[in-house]
Amino acid sequence: MAMISEFLEKPAMGGMTFELTVLVLPIWVAVLVGILVGWAWKPNWVNLSLEGESQKSVMAVKRQCLTCVRWISDVIIGRANSSSFCDSTGNFSSSAPEVEKSSSLNVDDLKHLHNLVEKKDNGPSWIPMMNKSTNNMSYQAWRRDPETGPPQYYSRTVYEDVTPEILRDFFWDDEFRLTWDDMLANSELLEKCATTGSMVVRWVRKFPFFCSDREYIIGRRIWNSDGTYYCVTKGVPNSTVPRRDKPRRVDLYYSSWSIRAVESERDGRMTASEVLLFHHEDMGIPWEIAKLGIRQGMWGAVRKIDPALRAYQKHRATAAPLSSSALMAQINTKVDVSTLETSDETNGSLDQDLEQQVLTMEKRGGIPKMAVIVGAVAVALTLDRGLLTKAVVFGVARRFAGRL
Numbered sequence: 001m002a003m004i005s006e007f008l009e010k011p012a013m014g015g016m017t018f019e020l021t022v023l024v025l026p027i028w029v030a031v032l033v034g035i036l037v038g039w040a041w042k043p044n045w046v047n048l049s050l051e052g053e054s055q056k057s058v059m060a061v062k063r064q065c066l067t068c069v070r071w072i073s074d075v076i077i078g079r080a081n082s083s084s085f086c087d088s089t090g091n092f093s094s095s096a097p098e099v100e101k102s103s104s105l106n107v108d109d110l111k112h113l114h115n116l117v118e119k120k121d122n123g124p125s126w127i128p129m130m131n132k133s134t135n136n137m138s139y140q141a142w143r144r145d146p147e148t149g150p151p152q153y154y155s156r157t158v159y160e161d162v163t164p165e166i167l168r169d170f171f172w173d174d175e176f177r178l179t180w181d182d183m184l185a186n187s188e189l190l191e192k193c194a195t196t197g198s199m200v201v202r203w204v205r206k207f208p209f210f211c212s213d214r215e216y217i218i219g220r221r222i223w224n225s226d227g228t229y230y231c232v233t234k235g236v237p238n239s240t241v242p243r244r245d246k247p248r249r250v251d252l253y254y255s256s257w258s259i260r261a262v263e264s265e266r267d268g269r270m271t272a273s274e275v276l277l278f279h280h281e282d283m284g285i286p287w288e289i290a291k292l293g294i295r296q297g298m299w300g301a302v303r304k305i306d307p308a309l310r311a312y313q314k315h316r317a318t319a320a321p322l323s324s325s326a327l328m329a330q331i332n333t334k335v336d337v338s339t340l341e342t343s344d345e346t347n348g349s350l351d352q353d354l355e356q357q358v359l360t361m362e363k364r365g366g367i368p369k370m371a372v373i374v375g376a377v378a379v380a381l382t383l384d385r386g387l388l389t390k391a392v393v394f395g396v397a398r399r400f401a402g403r404l
Helices: 003-009 013-023 025-038 053-062 064-076 097-102 109-119 164-172 287-317 326-330 338-364 369-382 387-403
Strands: 127-133 137-144 152-159 183-193 199-205 214-225 228-235 248-250 252-261 273-281
Touching: 025 164, 025 183, 109 214, 109 228, 109 252, 109 338, 127 287, 137 287, 152 287, 164 214, 164 228, 164 252, 164 273, 164 326, 199 326
Parallel strands: 214 248
Antiparallel strands: 127 137, 137 152, 152 273, 183 199, 199 214, 214 228, 228 252, 252 273
């Protein structure tokens, strides 16, 4: 440890590096290889405070492998760069204002919707609201009231004689929606990405006469997992549209759904499609009043969708040109949702596995003290040059060396 203390006080880092290289050349080469591999995952513990440094730093080192696993998982499932929005040519742009950087939907949004679909979001229980049907569709709805935030709604609709792809395009097609959705007054495309299919749109929706109209800035993206479509739409920030008194901006908005083929309730063939919708928003209306209005108007609004869907089927059968939003609906990110479940299980068990491996190595005496000390010095040379970083690195080294 005297050598380490001398290193901290000695200003000539180049000379110290040369001396260490001459003394421990084989170990130095091994450490350099490890640094090159691990540099892409800069440890979180380099920014920790001195208070509790040893306990936090040791656990951060153990979690380094977990960071690597998560990074690989994100690559596999096509995670978008969450700090940029893709421009119309498909190239990511970093010149957007800082406030707009969260407008790009990513794998976290997919995970959230997938957890809702699989009933794994750890939210309150759903309360049944409605069970209705017609000749062409069946509809069930539930509601729940979280501790904070507006009421949340969940519905399951099965449409007969329609493919998931037609339903996907139908709900995305804003130009056609203007012909059947009485509440939609205006729709405007603000941003799009031809690579991921991500969009940012502006909606203005009509409200009853005693309320002003509402404005929504909505981010949208679709993932495709083996024929099941996960369609995410939610409110996002966007500085290109100034906030005004009227129409009133709705910031908290979430309306996402999954679509898949299911057996027909008529003959059991796979000719029907199921839509699982999850919706909540803060419209600026007292929640109890909003719940009453939704309960009274829900079935009337849902019944209008089926004839509009049949009209859309006929429209598509004419081979008419697709609208721009319908074309964007066909650009999906292909994923395997089983990787989401695997990554969640891995996150929960990897810490225990790493702890067991460390304990096993300690019992076997598999970590030479000199290797730990020299490795710590090499990391300190490679990372930030501040005294705080060195103190944390050497705290980890002392912790490990003292336990061997």
